[in-house]
Each structure stands twice: as C-alpha cells, then as structure tokens.
Amino acid sequence: MEGADQVGEDAQRVIRKIIHVDMDAFYASVEQRDNPDLRGKPVAVGGSAARGVVAAASYEARVFGVRSAMPSVTAKRRCPDLIFVKPRFEVYRAVSQQIREVFAEHTDLIEPLSLDEAYLDVTQNKQGIPIATDIALMIRDRIRQVTGLNASAGISYNKFLAKLASDLNKPNGQAVITPARGPSFVAELAVGKFHGIGPATAAKMQRLGIATGADLRDKPVEFLRQHFGKSGDWYFRIARGIDHRPVEPHRIRKSVGAEDTFDCDIFDLDAACREIVPLAQKVWRACEGKGLTGRTVTLKVKYADFQQITRSRTLAGPVGGAEDLRAIAVGLMQPLFPVEKGVRLLGVTLSSLESVDEAQELQLPLGLPGL
Numbered sequence: 001m002e003g004a005d006q007v008g009e010d011a012q013r014v015i016r017k018i019i020h021v022d023m024d025a026f027y028a029s030v031e032q033r034d035n036p037d038l039r040g041k042p043v044a045v046g047g048s049a050a051r052g053v054v055a056a057a058s059y060e061a062r063v064f065g066v067r068s069a070m071p072s073v074t075a076k077r078r079c080p081d082l083i084f085v086k087p088r089f090e091v092y093r094a095v096s097q098q099i100r101e102v103f104a105e106h107t108d109l110i111e112p113l114s115l116d117e118a119y120l121d122v123t124q125n126k127q128g129i130p131i132a133t134d135i136a137l138m139i140r141d142r143i144r145q146v147t148g149l150n151a152s153a154g155i156s157y158n159k160f161l162a163k164l165a166s167d168l169n170k171p172n173g174q175a176v177i178t179p180a181r182g183p184s185f186v187a188e189l190a191v192g193k194f195h196g197i198g199p200a201t202a203a204k205m206q207r208l209g210i211a212t213g214a215d216l217r218d219k220p221v222e223f224l225r226q227h228f229g230k231s232g233d234w235y236f237r238i239a240r241g242i243d244h245r246p247v248e249p250h251r252i253r254k255s256v257g258a259e260d261t262f263d264c265d266i267f268d269l270d271a272a273c274r275e276i277v278p279l280a281q282k283v284w285r286a287c288e289g290k291g292l293t294g295r296t297v298t299l300k301v302k303y304a305d306f307q308q309i310t311r312s313r314t315l316a317g318p319v320g321g322a323e324d325l326r327a328i329a330v331g332l333m334q335p336l337f338p339v340e341k342g343v344r345l346l347g348v349t350l351s352s353l354e355s356v357d358e359a360q361e362l363q364l365p366l367g368l369p370g371l
C-alpha cells in the first residue's frame with residue numbers, strides 16, 4: 001500500500017519551513033494606492049458595468065458579495081456603487097518584481113503562483129533566522145515599506161497547509177500551522193476548502209459520504225483510487241496533512257492562453273472564425289517571446305448564458321506558428337456550429353509546452369550528417 005508507506009516515510013524527513021505569501025486584493029489595492037479617489041470605495045478591476053468579468057475586487061466591494069471571476073453585471077447588481085477600473089498589468093508586474101526582490105532577501109527557493117502569490121522555502125535562509133513566523137513578519141513589513149501594500153502569509157511545514165494558512169487571518173495577517181496541529185486542522189476542514197478539490201469533486205465526495213478531512217482520512221487508499229483515480233493517492237496524503245511537493249523556483253509554465261469577451265454575442269461561424277485570428281496571434285506571440293511551443297490546443301467557448309465548454313486536440317508534434325494554431329482552433333470550433341445560443345467569449349490556449357530548442361531537437365531526423 002503505497003499511500004501508507006508514504007506516511008511512514010514522512011517521519012524520516014527533515015521538517016521544512018514553507019511560507020505562502022499572498023497580497024491582499026492585489027490589483028484593486030494597487031489601484032487604490034495610485035488613485036486616492038478610489039480609497040475606501042468598492043472597486044472592481046476588469047470588466048465594465050455592462051460586460052466582462054471582475055478580475056479583482058477591493059475589500060469594500062467584497063462586503064457586497066462581489067468576487068473575482070464574477071460577471072460584471074452580477075457584481076453591479078450586488079453593489080450598485082461599484083467603480084470599474086481598467087487593469088494596468090504593467091504596473092502589477094512591476095510591483096510583483098518588487099515583492100520578489102523582498103523574498104530574495106531571505107531565500108532563492110521562490111515559486112511564484114501568480115503575480116501576487118508565491119511559496120518560499122525558508123528552511124535554510126540567507127539571514128539565518130530560525131523562526132519562519134519572524135521571517136514572514138519581516139517580509140510583510142518590508143513589502144509594505146517598498147510597495148505601500150498589505151500582504152498576508154501562511155507558515156507551515158508544507159505547501160498545502162501554508163496556502164490554507166495564509167487565508168486564516170487575511171487581510172494583513174498571518175497564521176502558522178505547526179506539524180502538531182496539521183492533521184487536526186485538516187480533519188476539521190470541509191473538503192471543498194481543500195486547495196485542488198473543486199466544486200465537482202467536492203460534490204462527488206459528498207455523495208460518497210466525505211464532507212470533511214476526517215471523513216477523507218477514514219477512507220482506505222484503494223477506495224480513493226477506485227473513485228478518484230490517480231488523485232486518490234494525493235487525497236490520501238493531504239487528509240493526513242502530508243504534502244512532499246518541493247518549492248520549485250523554476251516552475252515550468254503549463255499553458256499560454258488568450259481569450260476575448262465580445263460586445264455582441266456571436267451566432268455566425270464566419271464571425272467566430274475571424275475572432276480566432278487575433279487570439280491565435282496573441283498566444284503565438286507570447287510563446288515566441290518565451291521561446292516556447294506546445295502540442296495541445298484548447299478552444300474555450302462561453303455562451304450567452306455563461307455555460308462554458310472546451311474542446312482540445314493534441315498533436316504528435318509541436319504547433320509551428322500562429323497560422324497552425326488558428327487552423328486547429330477553427331477545426332475544433334466548426335462542429336459546434338450552428339449554435340442555439342450566442343457565443344459571448346472565445347479562448348485559445350496552447351499547452352503541453354516545451355522549449356523551441358527542445359522541440360527542434362525532437363524533430364531532427366536521426367543520422368543527420370555533422371551531428
């Protein structure tokens with residue numbers, strides 16, 4: 001029983017010190033910092049009163065139930081005074097760079113999850129500070145000094161628990177989950193709160209009588225594998241507060257995507273095909289800039305009623321350029337037409353990424369002279 005072996009093995013490992021740092025309402029806080037008129041007011045970054053989706057909401061907006069990824073129309077209904085602000089990603093990227101420099105004062109084992117979130121492994125740290133909680137305090141103070149923004153932090157012995165901990169005293173707070181407390185913390189938690197268990201899996205667990213971490217821990221690993229496949233082993237471990245995933249400083253990007261929400265819903269295949277062109281170009285430009293290519297193309301379609309579907313195709317070899325990408329996305333889209341309800345959003349994503357150098361190497365014929 002592999003899962004149980006993992007538990008035994010755990011006792012022999014060095015206890016790590018992991019910090020998860022998460023900026024508070026990041027995009028919205030940057031906008032409020034830079035524009036005093038927005039301070040103390042409900043702000044949504046992204047979207048508009050009529051269309052699109054909220055990318056981030058200020059705490060004043062959250063009081064009204066406004067959340068990120070919420071359609072703007074719903075957000076405006078919940079909070080009629082909501083102020084919509086255009087995102088300024090170049091500013092967010094610059095702030096993100098500043099916070100990474102703060103992290104680097106303590107460790108080089110930094111794994112960014114997004115512009116405003118990262119895991120740090122401070123088991124060994126540059127200033128030789130023994131208590132990770134102290135490091136988290138120093139980092140949050142320094143971030144405030146340098147950027148004028150608040151961050152929250154979670155401190156624990158693995159990534160899974162550190163991420164849960166950073167939410168406990170948000171905003172502008174921090175929490176620690178010690179090895180002694182880890183298993184009982186997980187036991188009391190609703191499975192829907194587990195990072196990596198989405199609403200669909202949580203619902204399936206409910207049907208199997210699993211509502212909390214304790215319920216999950218009671219299930220044998222064979223049972224979990226039978227119902228959840230490969231993820232069964234992962235659930236078995238996290239139910240015991242065990243997560244051996246290292247902090248990976250050079251995390252490989254898993255996908256590059258672009259999407260667009262339209263002013264008017266699209267019913268016509270030709271019109272939809274035209275919208276794919278700039279999306280494919282945008283994705284390809286981003287890949288080129290990073291020296292990447294990929295083999296899996298995914299098309300995302302969101303309908304007027306917000307139902308969302310995806311269609312994917314994985315090629316034997318890497319996509320060669322924007323035109324390839326466009327043609328494959330169009331090929332995935334054609335069978336979806338004619339549509340009964342309008343299309344409000346289209347997205348194109350390239351994944352199964354590899355570096356262009358790597359891809360070219362793989363394509364080189366064997367026995368090429370001179371190699």
Ligand SMILES: [Mg+2]
Nearest residue numbers: 022023025116
């Ligand atoms: Mg955040």
